[in-house]
Amino acid sequence: MKFAVIQFPGSNCDQDCLAALRSIDGIESDYVWHKETSLSGWDAIVLPGGFSYGDYLRCGAIARFSPIMRSVVQEAQSGMLVMGICNGFQILCEAGLLPGALVRNRSLHFVCDMVTTRVEVTDSPFTCEMPVGALLHLPVAHGEGCYYADERTLSELNERQQVLLRYCDKTGRVVPAANPNGSVENIAGICNRERNVFGLMPHPDRACEKRLGSSDGARLFESMLRSLATDRAAA
C-alpha cells in the first residue's frame, strides 16, 4: 500500500513518518511536496508534525491553503484514509476535515513527554488492530495541543464514537492528571463522521521501534494497512 507523506515548509516530522511507515511490512511511502496538486495513485495520506509556515497566524492556518490541500480534501471526501499527526491534526481541523480546534496548552508550557493513550473504539480503520481499552505509549511534543470543541460538537463526537484516543494514566484511567495539555475530556485523537480522517496530537511516527521507547505507534499504521487490505480484497 502506498502512503503519501505531505511536506509543508516547516514540517519537521516528515522524515520520522517516512521511516516509520517504511519500517512496516506492506507499506511503501514517499514524500509529496505541498505544491503538488494531485494525490491520485496513493492509498493513504499522512500529514506530519512540525511547524508548517512557522505556525504563523494560527497553527495550520496557512498550510490549509497550500495547493496540495485541495487534493487532500477531495481524496478525503472520496474516502481515502487520511491521518494528521500533531501539526497535521491542526491542519485537518483548520481545513474543516475534522471538527473542533487545537488551542494553546492550558499550562502555557510546551509539553514534550511520553503519554499513555487509551483506544476508545475499535471500529475505525485506524484502530481496528486493537481491542477497546488497549493502551498506547506515545510521545507528545506540542505547545498548541489542547483540543477544544463546543458542547454540541462534543456530544456528537461522543455519540458517534469519533473519539478514538484519550489520554489516560498507566492503568488506563482517563483522569485529569493524565491530560498533558488541557484537552476537553482528555481527547487525544478524533476521526470524522465517515471515519476515514483521523487526527491525533501524540506521535505514532516516533514510536515504531522498541529502541525508541515504544513501538505502539506502529499499531495505528498496521490498522490502516489492514483496513486497506480488507477493502481491496472486498473490491
Add this chain to the structure above:
Amino acid sequence: MKVKVIVTPKETVLDPQGAAVREAMLHLGFSAARDVRIGRYLEIELEGDLQAQEPKLRELCRDLLSNPVIEDYRLEMPNETK
C-alpha cells in the same frame, strides 16, 4: 487606506495567556482586572475601491484571519472608525 481586523478568542474558549497576564496585573496591585483576553490585531493597507473589496475581505476574515470555531473577528473600515 488602512483597515483593521481584531480577532479575539470566543467567550467559551479558555484563554490561558489572558489568564496569565491577568495574574501578573493582580501581582502588580491592579486588582480591578476582572478578566483579560488576548487576541490578534491586523492592519491591512489596501489600494483601490474599498467597498468593492469588502465582501472578499470579510471572507478572508472568516476563512483565514480567524478560526470561527474558537475566535470572533471585527473588521473596522475607515469610515466606521471615528
